[in-house]
Amino acid sequence: MVLYIALGIAFLIPLGFLYFINKRDLFDTGKIYFVVVSMMWGVMAYLLAARTNPYIIDAGWATREQVIRITGPILEELLKSLILIYLVRRADFNYVVDGAVYGFGAGIGFAIIENYEYIVGNPEIAIVVAVARVFSTNLIHAAGSGVIGVALSVRRAEKSAVKGWLWILLGYLFSMSFHMIFNTLVSTGIAVVFAVIFGGTGVSLIYLAIRRGLNIQKEFISEKLGELNRVTKNEVKALNRIEELNKLLKPLTLQFGEEKAGKVKTMLSKQAEIGIKTKLLDTTPNESRKREMGRIIDSLHAEMETLRNEIGPYCMLFVRQVYLSQDMNLWGSINARVAESSTGQKGGGLWDRAASRVQSSKSEEDE
Template sequence: MMFSQAAPTIVIKRSNSVGAMKIMLGVFVGLVALLLGLIVLYLIGIQTGPVALMAGLIFATLPVPVYITLILWLDRYESEPLWLLAVVFFWGATVAVFIAFVANTTGAYAVAASAGEEAGEIFGLVISAPIFEESAKALILFIVFFWKKDEFDGILDGIVYAAMVGLGFAMTENVQYYGMAALKGGLVAERNLFILRGAIAPFSHPLFTSMTGIGLGWARQSNNKAIKILMPLIGLGLAMMLHAIWNGTAYIHGLLWILAYVFIMIPVAITALVVVFFAWRREGRIVREHLLPDFQRGVMTQDEYNRLCSVRGRMGLSFRALRNGGFGIWRARMRYNQMASELAFHRNRVARGISDGEQEAREREAAYLQMLQDLRTRMGPH
């Protein structure tokens, strides 16, 4: 099994004042997000009480590390920066939940006041929640898409980021669900709900939002202007539609929800996995094409070059490094694999004309090559 590696640090000279401003802005945004998350937890605590709130927190966070590991496992060639994945997850768990909470509550109360309580509940579940929750989660995906072009290369990246923001959102949402279950039915009711939401259907929010991620990823890797404009909107629309089906069938009847789960959600999830498979193949082709010059210059051997171009081959390189050289050599090999991918994808962005600039592109490539050389020295003959 491969573990996610943080993207390498590429040193490009920038103004100190610009760097300081970015740090200050990042800290400010992080504090605001934390405040919004605490407000949400406070409001949940008012509903459930402190004991049920703590029980909800425990049950909601317990499986999250397992699910994060599975999401990171999908990112086999060019792992996304851990700090950026954390930002996306944190957004889903705080900002997106707060936006959705305010919008859903306001809309449901407004409809209930004019059309009755049942109409307000239906509106909140089937119309408001799909629109505002998916939009709130999608917002960070659009931010990353336009802000970090060098870290959003295609469909697979879109799925990974979408799954992380969806998982963060689901975690905080589950605090409320589990807390209310504990309040009304005790730990037995909370356990039963945990089995339903945490084991049988844990990936509902990540699956919904992955539609938006696929749309953005498709737009990134396409040169067709119509696709670049339409696919993100189509993806967001599909996310809202799946969300509405999920909530609507659950509200109407449990049997209808089961049918939707079996005949809609599971096929969509399987389709998403098929998309991941073909995204792996695309990324393998990018690595093969853009590392070919390094193989031709003798920077890497034929065997190493071939193995770097497939998921199975990379696993073999990593296992061999661990077996022959120990943990330190294994870590060096993992970073070498990651940086080789970063170099290949950087060259692909330059070839497609979506890099930051000619001078910075040259500096970045030189930095990657230097790091690969340093890691080669550290690995030795392993």
């Protein structure tokens, strides 16, 4: 029974950390199936490392201590990052937040399967091993690949090739060094509390990277939606309050129900992704990938059109009226202007026409 409890701890708590990091993606641009793919690759990376590290020792290329402190961390970070290199190059990849989350997922997948080996190998202290690992070693694995994911993401959006490759180099060097320092400290008998602090530091770095990435994404969205749709300064200011989205949608939920509010939230995410992808087009040299990204943007517009029809004009009028009166025109920031621009009408579109008809109807009733 104790063994099963330990295995449960080693599985559920790392997933909880991944859930926490994934929820920091406020624009919801990441794809959950890519998070799962990253985790599965992390498992595969562990299996490859588990075969390669002993081979290096048996071949006499390095001692066991050298593998633990030097070659192991280098090999493991390289293996975990392979899935990130693939995902970052995809046309449907967005920016730093996606890279951090996918990287964190790869590290968690690696850590979970590694936990099982250590726990099963030490059944008499299984729970102690599980708790110690999930709050230290697991976070090191997740943070290391998360940092590499961030570096690869920055390279994707960097116009200068030299700066882009420098970011990648720094990302790999930091992750490998961070991992090597941790392994060295643990192998010399560092107290568990310091190992936990080290792991917490790694997660904090990923959290800060995501926060910074969100701010940059806000700039992307504001710039591109502003260029295309004449977003006002107040609307751009409101966009910076995306963290308050659930609070802003509360009146809408009370008036129209959770289903409508959920669709509005989904539409806002589509708008955000359009802004981010439009910005990334500027730094994508590959014409084939540009065309693919263009098709994705067109698809997002089509999905928004469907959602807009499902939400209905009166619900959207309510959204605009409430947020405008609160000086929090979130809809105007990342939704209405894009939706309106697709109709080809200046300063109007579906919602202004609907508003005009409502006002006209009221005037006729007054007469």
